[in-house]
Amino acid sequence: MISTRKKGEWLYLSIPSEWEGLSIASILKEKWNVPKTLLHHYRMNKSVKLNGEIISWSTFVKGKDSLQLHLFTNEEFGVIPEYKEVDVLFEDDHLLVVNKPAGMDTHPNETGQIGTLANAIAFYLQSQGIQTKVRHIHRLDKDTTGAVLFAKNKLVGAILDKMLENREIKRTYIALVQGRIKPAKGKIDAAIGKDRHHPTRRRVSPNGQKAISGYKVLEYLPKRDITVVELELQTGRTHQIRVHLSHIGHPILGDILYGGRDDIARQALHAVKIRFIHPISGEYIESVAPFTDDPAVFPGH
Structure with a gap:
């Protein structure tokens, strides 16, 4: 598992032994599959540092090095924040898994729509002082309940999208x-x-x-x-x-x-369940969504 910590808008990551000898570019492109547009953004905005310094991405990292990425920037939510109770199954600095109730869309289907899970997530993030785009990685039908995964920054959103495409999210x-x-x-x-x-x-x-x-x-x-x-x-x-x-x-x-x-x-x-390898830490994540409503629909479960 990779040791990380959030410090302001930056992620501090301790280079694990298995990454020794890799270049910064290799970590971004091969370990995380960062999209080209996001790589370009990082280059232009000097969003990647090694041991606190902006250096060439061709630099090879060592075991005691610290990689810093400017991940936690403020963004528009993309939806209208609206207070609703949110049943959180798992959360850290990078992602959020929640248990969606019945009768609620995952995200708005038209501009200005409220009453969706995404609206509730926007309010939930706002209440924590987090200003980021609400990124659902997958969706559930309006009347389907259970676990929905959200990313809390661009990098993790891009990695999780690729993982979903590659069937690495079960x-x-x-x-x-x-x-x-x-x-x-x-x-x-x-x-x-x-x-x-x-x-x-x-x-x-x-x-x-x-x-x-x-x-x-x-x-x-x-x-x-x-x-x-x-x-x-x-x-x-x-x-x-x-x-x-x-x-x-x-x-x-x-x-x-x-x-x-x-x-x-x-x-x-x-x-009922979603499981995957954490895109940053490498930790195995398994979230189970209990049957919190409609006992008549799922008797005995």
Whole structure:
């Protein structure tokens, strides 16, 4: 694990032994995969120092060196701060994982919109004296609950975006579906595209984007003819879990758009866990989102 500390607007990072002999440029480009536009910004603004000095990025680092990066600069939130309770699952200087409630968009879909999780995060950051853009790394549908990851600076946002693209951020979901799923463990590999007949609906389509969902049955509730199933995404398509479960004949309970029964108020889908390697410290992070609301939707869980 890499030792770091925040000091004002700067991050101080102690060079770990495995980085000895690397150049500053190699650390930025290869260890962190910093995008070219951000690298250019760092060069132009002299945002990288070694042992307190601005030196060439071709310089090789040593074990006792201290790398400094100007990460924590003030930015516009990008959304209107609005007070709402925020259920924080994990937080440090770089990122934030929160448990999203039902009936709330992850982010505004139009300028000036309020009532979203992003608005609440902006207020939460503002209350701590942090002025940074609200960067959601992924999103959940309005009625889906559970863990959502946010980055608190440009660098971490860029690294996490790349990690998500490379499937290095693992997300686990729990769903209640209609009927009994067989076999009890499997993989749904079916491309997903837009439904030409519905503006928001998606469908399985051979011409769509590749989509893979792994699943495992946790429990079958015979009285309600419902299966409790755990799912892990290998891709991140819009409505992926909802489309895939409907495609195999087991729509999510309450998901009317994809053929689910309407005997509960919302779709019974919860993002229960997110895990990844911390983009700066290298620490393994696992955040579990408890079922904090709708006990009727997830009985006994």
